[in-house]
Amino acid sequence: MALFDNPFTAANRLGRGCVCGRHGSAREHEAALRTEAFEAGQASEESRYGRVVEQAVMRALFPEDGRRRAFLKAVGASTAAAALATVFPLGAASEALAQTGPIEKKDLKVGFIPITCATPIIMAHPLGFYSRHGLNVEVVRTAGWAVIRDKTINKEYDAAHMLAPMPIAMTMGAGSNPIPYAVGAIENINGQAITLATKHKDKRDPRDWKGFRFAVPFDYSMHNYLLRYYLAEAGIDPDRDVQIRSVPPPEMVANLRADNIDGFLGPDPFNQRAVFDGVGFIHILSKELWDGHPCCAFAASRDFVTTLPNTYRALLKSIIDATAHAQKAENRKAIAEAIAAPNYLNQPVTVLEQILTGTYADGLGQVKRDPNRIQFDPFPWDSFAVWILTQMKRWGQIKGDVDYAGIARQVFLATDAGAMMKELGLTPPTATTKTFAVMGKAFDPAKPEDYVASFAIKRA
């Protein structure tokens, strides 16, 4: 489906060919789509959004392309459009989607924590993605997760890099006052690891880890949930058999060196930094627990999303644009160099390069290659939020009845992200939920309570 084709022309096919039937291969199709989206960008915004809405409506009315063509041939394009307009408020729908209009606030502040998860948010600054979408964004390095939370609540930051579970916790009022927050896009998927102190290099089986002291960056983090999951799968109760502390990532490396913790599940660059400094080794990448798990998010308050809609859209667009750029392997080296500067991550380039390219030293004398060590996929699947909620429930962070799907929809703005991806010429998924497996165990987002109940080790 060429996104901006006129659905009222019989010659055009909206149906499911290659996907559009006009190109030889899917690759060719994608390339054409991208040029088209770019060219359409030059055209008036309004007609562009109009096309997208009209297409959706026509496709809904005529699931079979043949019938649509027959209909159009019979009554003519303009009659069809007029007839359609009487039964469906096309204008209002395109307006709702486009919300065209001037950007309300051009000078923005976006906070970030200096870890590789924030790559799209950070690199959008030196590589010009914000300015490309008409914004003047200042990216501000911030000292910790609680500070990021407080500064976004205080409106010192317009939007911020957050751990994916944080906006959910904030919306529900877990660990702070309930303030409605929204996840516009996921920053990165995968990209974490369990790092152990070098002295434990012979204890590679988690069942031997009783009595270990671990660190995670924050209570409401994927790191915490993944580490707990991994330990519990090995029969270790994360609350009784080991200690899990909340420790800022740079201190994890220092504590590992000081023999104060035995390991951590933390964000990069600190896993690789521990290897670089010779204090630890990478036991397992988080992608080996759950390939494609979300980690950090681009978040803003509901208030910002609704009161400055055009600004929010431009910002989200820059972020998704940057995320797509970061996902391409051929850009990774340049990105590592751009974000290693003292103004951004302030880290050695070789450390960042190993993380982003996936060719890395594991701390045990081997060079490993995994180009998918960290990936960038902006789509905020509702089912990610549901999974996070099941783990919050599992470990007693939230109690009582939980409206899993409702909160997921409220916080993870999957539809908006999808629309934005389309505008940028990307192909978003058509659904907002999906099933996936964590450590081989399937998760069905439709049955969260059964999932929570299925675990042997839990606090709920």
Added chain:
Amino acid sequence: MPRSVGLRAFVLSVLIFAVFLLAWHVAVRGGGAGAATVDPEYAKLVGAAAATGGQTPMPGPIDVGRTIWKHLSDPFYVRGTNDMGIGIQLAYSLARVLTGFGLAVVVAVPLGFLIGMSQLVYRALDPFIQVMKPISPLAWMPLALYTIKDSSLSSIFVIFICSLWPMLINTAFGVASVRKDWLNVARTLEVGPFRKAFTVILPAAAPTILTGMRISVGIAWLVIVAAEMLVGGTGIGYFVWNQWNNLSLTDIITAILLIGLVGMALDQVLARLTRFVTYPE
């Protein structure tokens, strides 16, 4: 004789410093000399020490000296929001300290006067002062961030609240312990209350008040580093946090040294002022 003591003390100081540097240099040279050589591709990906199976050692005095020189030779650059020279960071911290401290002076000295001159006020305020005084300044930080909703104002507030108490208590003490004879003389001469406060009590209590200020400024300088590490953004405390994030010990040591020197300078300024207002009896 005193001159020669001074000279000898100086020589001894230099000697101690030299011994310290030498010991430091020798102590950090030992580590990281493992013989295990690894695959050169692997070695390229890790730090020099890790490549031979060791840990990155504590930096030696030469590395630190090089870093200090690097920072001091270009202290005032600004390369974006998150990368500014150490001189600019120090200036931010100093500005915060002086603002908070100035506000505290404005509140503490008049209030201290009141407390010192009136038994009633003293008795009434004493419980509050006793409870507020021992609260760690950083404990105020979350509350300040929540209520003031501005991080730079919050750090100024924290400086204010922690500089307040020593000044308040010292001012009250100084005012209360002005010699009774002098107050009696003032009374027989029928001096008005304002004139009494400015011409009799203030000069008499000035050395004590300034001692309180000297303690306060010392505490304020201690606190700003911690506050900025917590809140981030700018300042020397943030610089330390940022280099900590980079796990760069040489930069941290540089910052520690500069924090010490600036703190000493602040203390010396107030010590001079104290000497200036002290009168011989």
